[in-house]
Amino acid sequence: MTTWIDIAALEDIPQRGARMVKTAHGCVAVFRTAEDEVFALDNACPHKQGPLAEGIVHGVSVTCPLHNWVISLETGLVQGPDEGSVETYGAQVENGRILLDASKLTTQVAAE
Amino acid sequence: MKKLVVIGAGMASGRALEHVFDAAEGAWDVTLFNAEPRGNYNRIMLSPVLSGEKTYEEIVTHDADWYESHGVNCRFGEKVISVDRARKVVVGEKGEVPYDKLMFATGSNPFIIPLPGHDLDGVIAYRDLEDTNRMIDVAAEEGSKAVVIGGGLLGLEAAAGLRFRGMDVTVVHINPWLMERQLDEAAGYLLRKSLVDKGIHIKCAANSKEILGEDGKVKALLLDDGTELPCDLLVMAVGIRPNVALAQDAGLAVGKGIHVDDQMITSDEDILAVGECVEHNGAIFGLVAPLYDQAKVAAKTLMEEEGTFVQKELATKLKVTGCDLFSAGDFADGEGREDIVFRDPARGVYRRLVIEDNKLIGVVMYGDTADSNWFFGLIKDKTDIANMRETVIFGPAYQGGGDMDPLAAVAALPLDAEVCGCNGICKGTIVTAIENGATDLGAVRATTKASASCGTCTGLVEQVLATTLGDDFVLPAAEPMCGCTDLTHEDVRRMIKAQELKSMVSVWQELGWKTVDGCAKCRPALNYYLIADWPLEYLDDPQSRFINERKHANIQKDGTFSVVPRMWGGITNANELRAIADAADKYNVPTVKVTGGQRIDLLGVKGEDLPNIWADLNKAGMVSGHAYSKGLRTVKTCVGTDHCRFGTQDSTGLGIKLEKALWGSWTPHKVKLGVSGCPRNCAEATCKDVGIVCVDSGFQIGIGGAAGMDLKEIQPLAQVETEEEAMQLTIAAIQLYRETAKYLDRMYKWVDKFGLDWVIEQVVDDLDNRQALVERFDLSQTIYQKDPWAQHVEEEAETYQPIANLVLEAAE
Numbered sequence: 010m011t012t013w014i015d016i017a018a019l020e021d022i023p024q025r026g027a028r029m030v031k032t033a034h035g036c037v038a039v040f041r042t043a044e045d046e047v048f049a050l051d052n053a054c055p056h057k058q059g060p061l062a063e064g065i066v067h068g069v070s071v072t073c074p075l076h077n078w079v080i081s082l083e084t085g086l087v088q089g090p091d092e093g094s095v096e097t098y099g100a101q102v103e104n105g106r107i108l109l110d111a112s113k114l115t116t117q118v119a120a121e
Numbered sequence: 122m123k124k125l126v127v128i129g130a131g132m133a134s135g136r137a138l139e140h141v142f143d144a145a146e147g148a149w150d151v152t153l154f155n156a157e158p159r160g161n162y163n164r165i166m167l168s169p170v171l172s173g174e175k176t177y178e179e180i181v182t183h184d185a186d187w188y189e190s191h192g193v194n195c196r197f198g199e200k201v202i203s204v205d206r207a208r209k210v211v212v213g214e215k216g217e218v219p220y221d222k223l224m225f226a227t228g229s230n231p232f233i234i235p236l237p238g239h240d241l242d243g244v245i246a247y248r249d250l251e252d253t254n255r256m257i258d259v260a261a262e263e264g265s266k267a268v269v270i271g272g273g274l275l276g277l278e279a280a281a282g283l284r285f286r287g288m289d290v291t292v293v294h295i296n297p298w299l300m301e302r303q304l305d306e307a308a309g310y311l312l313r314k315s316l317v318d319k320g321i322h323i324k325c326a327a328n329s330k331e332i333l334g335e336d337g338k339v340k341a342l343l344l345d346d347g348t349e350l351p352c353d354l355l356v357m358a359v360g361i362r363p364n365v366a367l368a369q370d371a372g373l374a375v376g377k378g379i380h381v382d383d384q385m386i387t388s389d390e391d392i393l394a395v396g397e398c399v400e401h402n403g404a405i406f407g408l409v410a411p412l413y414d415q416a417k418v419a420a421k422t423l424m425e426e427e428g429t430f431v432q433k434e435l436a437t438k439l440k441v442t443g444c445d446l447f448s449a450g451d452f453a454d455g456e457g458r459e460d461i462v463f464r465d466p467a468r469g470v471y472r473r474l475v476i477e478d479n480k481l482i483g484v485v486m487y488g489d490t491a492d493s494n495w496f497f498g499l500i501k502d503k504t505d506i507a508n509m510r511e512t513v514i515f516g517p518a519y520q521g522g523g524d525m526d527p528l529a530a531v532a533a534l535p536l537d538a539e540v541c542g543c544n545g546i547c548k549g550t551i552v553t554a555i556e557n558g559a560t561d562l563g564a565v566r567a568t569t570k571a572s573a574s575c576g577t578c579t580g581l582v583e584q585v586l587a588t589t590l591g592d593d594f595v596l597p598a599a600e601p602m603c604g605c606t607d608l609t610h611e612d613v614r615r616m617i618k619a620q621e622l623k624s625m626v627s628v629w630q631e632l633g634w635k636t637v638d639g640c641a642k643c644r645p646a647l648n649y650y651l652i653a654d655w656p657l658e659y660l661d662d663p664q665s666r667f668i669n670e671r672k673h674a675n676i677q678k679d680g681t682f683s684v685v686p687r688m689w690g691g692i693t694n695a696n697e698l699r700a701i702a703d704a705a706d707k708y709n710v711p712t713v714k715v716t717g718g719q720r721i722d723l724l725g726v727k728g729e730d731l732p733n734i735w736a737d738l739n740k741a742g743m744v745s746g747h748a749y750s751k752g753l754r755t756v757k758t759c760v761g762t763d764h765c766r767f768g769t770q771d772s773t774g775l776g777i778k779l780e781k782a783l784w785g786s787w788t789p790h791k792v793k794l795g796v797s798g799c800p801r802n803c804a805e806a807t808c809k810d811v812g813i814v815c816v817d818s819g820f821q822i823g824i825g826g827a828a829g830m831d832l833k834e835i836q837p838l839a840q841v842e843t844e845e846e847a848m849q850l851t852i853a854a855i856q857l858y859r860e861t862a863k864y865l866d867r868m869y870k871w872v873d874k875f876g877l878d879w880v881i882e883q884v885v886d887d888l889d890n891r892q893a894l895v896e897r898f899d900l901s902q903t904i905y906q907k908d909p910w911a912q913h914v915e916e917e918a919e920t921y922q923p924i925a926n927l928v929l930e931a932a933e
């Protein structure tokens with residue numbers, strides 16, 4: 010089941026940028042593209058855990074700041090010659106607010 | 122006869138009535154209310170009326186004869202005040218009318234931003250003939266000025282119309298580019314360019330703050346940044362809201378608009394609604410195409426026939442002569458979507474297709490919209506484009522059926538197709554040159570001039586070579602900047618200057634970038650070139666910088682950061698050291714290290730702590746050491762005449778002066794300096810980008826040293842007598858490097874490419890040039906010599922924190 014949580018205003022993330030959300034399951038990077046679409050991925054590169062929120066966003070991809078792996082924001086899949094994938098989470102914009110699907114992120118805590 | 126009452130004589134109800142009379146003349150006794158003192162006219166043609174290309178009479182769609190011949194009771198200029206559903210009567214300003222069926226067609230109201238001063242005389246919306254006439258009247262006054270708030274469809278048509286009538290017009294738009302809902306950034310850029318060419322001033326990313334007035338009349342618009350735009354007329358075109366007040370008062374179900382079902386029936390089965398006032402399946406409407414469909418369905422419903430309104434894809438065009446644009450469908454990035462981009466800079470053409478599951482779902486076109494209907498058709502019909510994927514972007518002319526690769530598309534070009542826009546060279550001319558023996562790019566350029574000017578058609582010329590020569594042609598390996606372009610760094614740099622490209626989006630468009638917004642390779646390079654060439658005009662783009670330069674600290678392998686404050690010339694004092702020690706304690710810094718650059722590194726600082734630690738260091742007078750930048754790093758010095766028994770000059774003092782002059786500047790790669798007090802060279806000056814060795818008679822200056830992956834000794838630039846001259850030469854050499862080097866070429870690579878002799882000519886021999894270089898450097902420093910730490914503490918501290926904390930949220 011999806012649980013949309015309002016996390017912030019769209020403007021809080023610059024276009025072609027990202028910000029980090031702390032969750033019980035670790036950090037999640039929330040990206041905003043030039044077209045104002047938002048995506049959420051685990052903030053850890055499958056290569057060596059590089060913080061993806063600090064990467065350069067282009068098109069619907071992010072380039073990891075540590076060793077330049079390119080990761081698709083849509084699928085979480087590593088592009089090109091490298092291999093691997095990152096967990097993705099539902100994210101959307103409604104009335105200028107960013108909503109994050111927290112069903113996979115808060116379960117542990119909610120169960121407590 | 123049954124009684125039909127219609128509220129609003131607009132575009133939707135006009136069309137609905139036509140269908141009703143066509144199908145069953147005489148079936149209904151119609152009463153038509155309209156708040157405007159006139160009947161139905163083609164509202165969308167108000168723009169040509171404003172610009173003077175048409176008169177009001179020409180855009181009337183239903184005249185007095187028409188109403189009369191269909192027996193319509195016209196109550197024009199009379200507003201409906203209420204609807205009494207229990208008694209089934211409509212109450213107009215001049216009396217009641219009973220109905221069997223009622224149709225709302227009240228359209229929408231322009232939205233007025235409630236800025237202070239919005240009620241001043243001279244502040245208007247753009248919706249009806251009154252507004253249009255008002256604009257025409259003000260425009261007729263000699264020297265009058267207008268400001269239009271809103272860079273969407275309406276705002277731009279208003280601006281163009283007013284400009285056409287000779288007014289001085291400024292468009293103020295809150296988003297970074299025009300018509301952002303219909304266009305992407307590249308098309309927005311081209312549109313802006315065409316409008317600016319027409320003499321319209323455009324201010325994007327501008328926030329209105331207040332409307333200033335005098336004697337109750339508008340005088341100027343004040344922006345957030347303090348700019349005042351004087352005006353005699355202020356047009357607000359920032360959007361519309363469905364006009365639902367009347368329906369709401371009557372107790373109908375209303376959301377954003379009046380709720381209707383697929384038959385255009387409201388929550389009351391005897392009441393229908395059509396046009397911009399309705400909400401259907403959550404959507405509201407602002408273009409006429411869907412309203413016409415609604416009108417057709419509403420007429421069927423009235424006649425008790427089957428009719429179903431279905432929302433379709435919409436297309437947008439702008440009615441401004443000379444601005445050909447088209448957009449349709451959905452072109453936002455999204456799951457599984459893919460872009461195909463085509464740009465023809467010479468003709469100002471941009472085309473972007475968005476594809477999902479082998480179907481076209483969105484298109485944006487600027488410049489050449491001749492094929493727009495074909496593309497729109499592909500979207501509406503959901504055509505499978507799998508087997509024309511490679512060529513679909515070229516339009517219907519290239520769809521020969523079956524597979525076609527891009528080379529085949531070039532082969533299919535007719536001989537009179539223009540290849541090089543700058544020089545007007547057709548494919549035929551190039552083919553002839555090839556047949557006469559020009560078998561490579563250089564030879565084609567030399568004989569035909571094709572691709573010899575802006576160079577953006579180089580790829581195309583090479584493809585002509587390839588198709589004409591077949592296997593004999595091997596594509597040359599000039600290394601392009603990245604996968605987004607075929608141009609080299611050198612070409613791009615040259616063209617940024619020659620074509621005066623002053624924004625990232627203008628580079629992408631004018632130089633034919635193949636991707637929508639570049640990649641992690643080209644964006645930092647472009648950002649640097651633009652900063653270096655247009656320090657005043659270009660705005661630095663943090664999103665195009667590598668994280669170290671975006672966050673002004675070096676990222677570590679575990680995601681923490683290192684912090685290196687500047688220590689001018691390697692000199693520090695007890696106060697600074699104490700502040701560093703305190704910071705190390707306060708922020709639990711795991712490692713404190715003396716660097717190879719004569720300063721102290723605090724390693725392992727958490728991202729969230731950066732603004733705080735900087736604020737503390739700032740308080741002790743320290744600024745960023747830029748240990749992370751492609752910019753000035755350290756100026757290493759030795760103790761010189763102050764203390765050393767061999768010192769010949771004040772090497773420490775000169776080093777500090779140089780560091781104070783150069784810090785904060787951005788360069789193609791990092792720049793390190795060393796100043797040694799004598800040839801014993803304790804500051805290792807001879808392996809720095811600029812190294813100065815003091816001698817009895819003055820200063821020996823060398824450039825192009827390094828001690829990284831390559832070990833390079835500096836090469837002698839000049840020997841000078843005074844400190845002043847040493848400073849000037851150093852600054853001039855660094856500025857020349859800034860202006861001409863390829864991004865990520867260390868200074869030694871640049872000297873190798875351009876030659877030491879050339880550098881000497883430019884900065885040592887040519888004194889005027891030296892002076893000019895220094896002046897350009899100083900100008901750039903007025904913008905960039907600011908401590909980024911202090912600035913981020915002040916303005917951006919918030920962005921260093923997580924945007925949200927769901928751990929807490931869930932626990933609460």
Ligand code: SRM
Nearest residue numbers: 675677683715716717718719720748827828829830831867
């Ligand atoms: C901190 C420091 C090492 C130290 O503990 O002393 C250092 C640390 C780094 N150096 Fe260095 N260099 C440091 C002095 C040097 C020196 C010595 C000097 O400046 O006298 C050199 C050789 C001289 C030279 O530059 O020619 C040096 C040659 C390099 C190179 C090779 C450059 C080249 O052109 O070949 C790189 C790689 C690069 O820049 O692309 C590099 C890159 C790096 C980076 C920034 C790698 C990176 O991108 O993350 C390291 C950051 C570590 C970190 O996490 O903070 N570092 N680095 C020194 C900081 C000096 C300062 O105060 O700013």
Ligand SMILES: Cc1cc2nc3c(=O)[nH]c(=O)nc-3n(C[C@H](O)[C@H](O)[C@H](O)COP(=O)(O)OP(=O)(O)OC[C@H]3O[C@@H](n4cnc5c(N)ncnc54)[C@H](O)[C@@H]3O)c2cc1C
Nearest residue numbers: 129131132133155156157164165201227228396397408409
């Ligand atoms: C300058 C301009 C240019 C445009 N260009 C385009 C374009 O190029 N392409 C495109 O597709 N669309 C364009 N549009 C939008 C298009 O005109 C509208 O979508 C369309 O007119 C809406 O039709 P409607 O019948 O819903 O409302 P309207 O045409 O606005 O008609 C509603 C009528 O109802 C009357 N009314 C409201 N309340 C009452 C009441 N209580 N009692 C009596 N009467 C009432 C109003 O006075 C008005 O006359 C443009 C609009 C403008 C203003």
Ligand code: SF4
Nearest residue numbers: 675678716717829830
């Ligand atoms: S020498 Fe290599 S490992 Fe050491 S700091 Fe420099 S870049 Fe890092």
Ligand code: FES
Nearest residue numbers: 054056057059073
């Ligand atoms: S950690 Fe991301 S590329 Fe290495």
